[in-house]
Amino acid sequence: MTKLETVVLESERLHLRQWRQDDKTPFAELNADVEVMEYFPSTLTRDESNTFVDYCSRRITERGWGLWAIELKPSAEFIGFVGLEIPNYDLPFSPCTEIGWRLARRFWGRGYATEAAQVALNFGFEALALDEIVSFTSVLNERSQRVMQKLGMQRSDVDFDHPAVAEGDPLRRHCLYTLSLERWST
Numbered sequence: 404m405t406k407l408e409t410v411v412l413e414s415e416r417l418h419l420r421q422w423r424q425d426d427k428t429p430f431a432e433l434n435a436d437v438e439v440m441e442y443f444p445s446t447l448t449r450d451e452s453n454t455f456v457d458y459c460s461r462r463i464t465e466r467g468w469g470l471w472a473i474e475l476k477p478s479a480e481f482i483g484f485v486g487l488e489i490p491n492y493d494l495p496f497s498p499c500t501e502i503g504w505r506l507a508r509r510f511w512g513r514g515y516a517t518e519a520a521q522v523a524l525n526f527g528f529e530a531l532a533l534d535e536i537v538s539f540t541s542v543l544n545e546r547s548q549r550v551m552q553k554l555g556m557q558r559s560d561v562d563f564d565h566p567a568v569a570e571g572d573p574l575r576r577h578c579l580y581t582l583s584l585e586r587w588s589t
């Protein structure tokens with residue numbers, strides 16, 4: 404039987420794969436980019452970025468899925484991550500499995516996030532047999548919401564305050580998008 408850890412998912416232009424040590428430098432660069440991190444409370448230091456890679460890698464090893472490293476097929480160039488995660492803090496709609504994404508600035512606008520996310524959704528609904536996958540972001544992050552909309556996700560009527568964002572921070576108000584198995588199947 405194939406070890407889940409070694410499974411590489413793919414779309415037409417992308418591989419979704421386990422992280423490698425040599426992803427750490429380009430990932431730290433994108434996490435230090437203020438434009439990429441505009442809708443997060445802060446950019447990440449190199450150490451914080453490396454810790455994130457180690458966490459994602461460990462979760463994929465343990466469970467066979469998670470926030471996958473994304474690389475371009477012809478060049479094998481690392482461009483960021485897309486994948487599934489169970490938030491490790493309480494949210495008004497917990498428990499849930501979320502889909503998330505973060506790509507280096509120069510790779511935006513080519514449909515890569517949506518393309519990789521389609522693969523992650525397929526994995527979530529088919530391999531993991533999930534009933535629902537959610538996504539959430541600052542109400543100000545229209546670019547990320549556009550990806551959610553393109554995936555067929557529906558915005559919940561109720562916005563919420565993200566518990567990890569400080570009170571008074573304009574990024575605190577978040578919107579929730581959901582996609583049910585039923586809707587995804589049709």
Ligand SMILES: CC(C)(COP(=O)(O)OP(=O)(O)OC[C@H]1O[C@@H](n2cnc3c(N)ncnc32)[C@H](O)[C@@H]1OP(=O)(O)O)[C@@H](O)C(=O)NCCC(=O)NCCS
Binds near residue numbers: 510511518540547
């Ligand atoms: C969000 C992100 C992953 C999108 O990646 P991407 O590969 O450019 O996404 P896609 O090309 O698949 O789709 C982007 C869509 O947003 C649209 N868009 C771009 N800028 C926009 C803006 N300012 N407002 C609204 N829509 C916007 C694009 O036109 C495109 O939609 P279209 O195909 O209908 O034209 C990328 O911008 C990113 O990494 N951002 C920083 C990290 C982040 O915010 N992550 C989400 C946190 S929850």
